[in-house]
Amino acid sequence: MAAQKASGAHDLPTPDPESPYRSRKPYRFSTLCATVDNPFAKDQYGSSSVPIYQTATFKGVAGEYDYTRSGNPTRTHLEHHIAKISSAGHAFAVSSGMAALDVITRLLKPGDEVIAGDDLYGGTNRLLTYLKTNGGVTVHHVDTTVAENVLPHVKAGKTAMVLLESPTNPLLKIVDLQKIAADVKERAPDAIIVVDNTMMSPYCQRPLDYGADIVYDSATKYLSGHHDLMAGVIVCNRDDLAKHMAFIINSVGNALTPFDCFLLLRGSKTLAIRMDRQQSTAMRVATMLERLGFKVNYPGLPNHPGREVHERIASGYGAVLSFTTGDKALSERIVGATRLWGISVSFGAVNSLISMPCVMSHASIDAATRAARGLPEDLIRLCVGIEDPEDLLDDLERALLEAGAITVSANADEHQYVRTTLPKTEVSISRAVEKLAFNDSGLTRRPREYREWMVSAPGKVILFGEHAVVHGVTAVAASVDLRCYGLTTPRHDGKLSVQFCDIENFYHEWDINNLPWDAVTTIQVGQEHPEQLDQTLMEAISTRALPASIDAAPKARGAATAFLYLYMILAHGGERPSFNFSARSTLPIGAGLGSSASFSVCAATTLLLLHQRISIPALPAPTREGHGSDPGHIHVSHQGRRAIPPPVAEEVNRWAFVAEKILHGNPSGVDNSVSVYGGALAYTRAGFGKKSGMEPIHGFKSLRFLLTDSKVPRDTKKLVAGVSEKKAREPEVVNAILDGIQSISDEARRALADPELSREALLSALSALIDENHAHLVSLGVSHASLEAIRAKTAQSIYKLSTKLTGAGGGGCAVTLVPDDMREELLQQLISDLLSDNFQPYLTSVGGSGLGILSPYGQDAPFTPPETPNDANDEAYLSREPLRATFQEKSVLELPEWAESRGRWLYV
């Protein structure tokens, strides 16, 4: 491996002066970038682009190259080019930025001491921790933004390396590289000053000029600029270090491959022009966010504390910035709401990216260390690309608005966005939720309310994408007009009870104090439930809380476990409310129409209400005095729609998902999301490297579907697990099916969103997609003879309808698209045909309301049921009919209308 010595690299390729009278100035940076000629390695054919020497070996014994690990002409060209644009004597290209750091840290020996910043890239931190544990190296993390902090740790003969980064990532703090290098060299001349220059690139900052011995870049970022390769580059001027590193690279074998060298060389030609655009847009983005009132970290802003130092050591501000919102959940919503800004780690590419470092690039640093180093959990990092600046600003502004971070100013003459008032950063999410949603001061607990709470949530029909959605594919689903209802009634005897009317009227009560409280780790207000269930609590509920008799009723076992788990983990502040929870559904249970999700949503909502983690909006106070029939304020009735604010819906959805995990094992979250939000959604779960989230789909409500319950029982948990096992066994087969289903969902969304598509064309497209999706589900092994029988029946020549299984399959329900022009008699004939085959058809409409809460404000007095003694026995409660008694008596057909007539319902 020949360390590329670019002698005279500083002025290459400036030719000699033409004459003493017409001297030529050295070429400027962008010219150096664009010209890759290497006068020491002329191409034999004069090719304009450096060829890829895609070869492992070279013939002969006397040539310059023998083996690509040790040297390759494409790499030589690249290394010469990097040395040239970095004004360095030597350059090396290796397989990633971390590989570059690995090479550099291999210069260390056991016993050596390293001083490093405390706001470093997560990967750097991970490698240093490894060296500490396994390499006998001592690492001092200090806040290098104060140059004086470094000196106390500098020991002559001991300090072997000082590792610096400026600006830091992701907080964009500035480190005075020049001063620290000078101070360290004065005390410990042998210490090697290493700078990670990735955030700046050689265009903006050249630390070798300020005393650094080694500078490295993750060339995956700005240098290559297109996120199509991984590479690291190292530059230095010292021959001894270069020789040592060349030896390491050759020994370890992590030099960059010829093809990637070619790509990097190609990308680096446009470095200057890309950076110019990216930096100027970054400045506009930072300015906009600051104007809106966010705390923005960007060294280009006039009030940035390190701006002066930065301007001394750098010639640009880079294109990475970060800002905080005061609320992690709000930040997550913003990140999820952007469209143009891709959610991704890394930076420096031509396309703009958005991320939350604490959950992405810096997740490898544990939460306690992140907190100790002042890395806010709500921090959003933006990496600006070369798109049109107006589009980037528009998209960000729209996402801030959609997430509720900004609002239109009420006072402005013209529309102007202002930041939504937020509680202090430390204030918990639920407090923020309360304050945002209810104008509640959020500081005091409300006194216990002895009310009955009635809630309801719809089931769902998955049109496209069930099962695949568990593995990251987009599902298209809509709410159905069949619902689960939940009702809580206060008790005064220290007991908690559940009544599952649809599961053989299962009833059980517990002494609250006898529940296994020792096994609970409460999720504090404002915290989110971790991804995994708390197995200690699950075990304790299973062995110490559930009655042995429940083993004979697995459906009740699941429901009771989910209910108790949420009851216990949500209890906080020593409050353990005593009440009965009754559930009733108009949905078939366990048939693929989301009975579990609607049950989970009802349970989560009532538990969050009773544990006072959410509350519903108070009636608006009059803004002026009323007279006669004039109430004094305007109340626009939306039939309850949009009366439950988005933060409350989100909180319910998070906890309903936890209940779904208890019932289903590995649910995707589509069922509970549809049940909370209602309407129709395209849902993609997080964690599969693509944009996750939900998008409402319009144009669904007008479609008619026939849902047919095969009445064949099945177990969602087992079916979902079965598909995962198949995927592990035959990844290629299953991945191809998943890709196919993704295209179906995409196609369906496109068709539904196309206003110019005729109704006829839309229906026939959806029918074809239904058949195609069903075929994929058959290949996944989740169909059933009963479902195939329903399909065959609906496909008969007199009907010619398309049907697919919906939900987990293996039995359960099938969904049939009913065309607009289907004659009523024919439809009735199909229904009776299905009935005579012992199937249960439901003709439903889709896309109706999501979660509903019956406003308790109509209840004239707090209610106490007679079976539990009340300390304050009074006339008011005795004169009222308890909701609970009638709730249980009504038939399934009467239930919806009766519930509706109880008072004002508030919906999401």
Ligand SMILES: Nc1ncnc2c1ncn2[C@@H]1O[C@H](COP(=O)(O)OP(=O)(O)O)[C@@H](O)[C@H]1O
């Ligand atoms: N109304 C209800 N009352 C009590 N538990 C219910 C109710 N509806 C659903 N569940 C719970 O959800 C489970 C059904 O889940 P699942 O098999 O996924 O069916 P679905 O496809 O209808 O969601 C039941 O076994 C039960 O534990």
Ligand SMILES: C[C@@](O)(CCOP(=O)(O)O)CC(=O)O
């Ligand atoms: C099979 C699945 O995609 C849909 C849920 O099915 P069901 O409603 O429980 O039958 C699982 C999931 O998305 O969680």
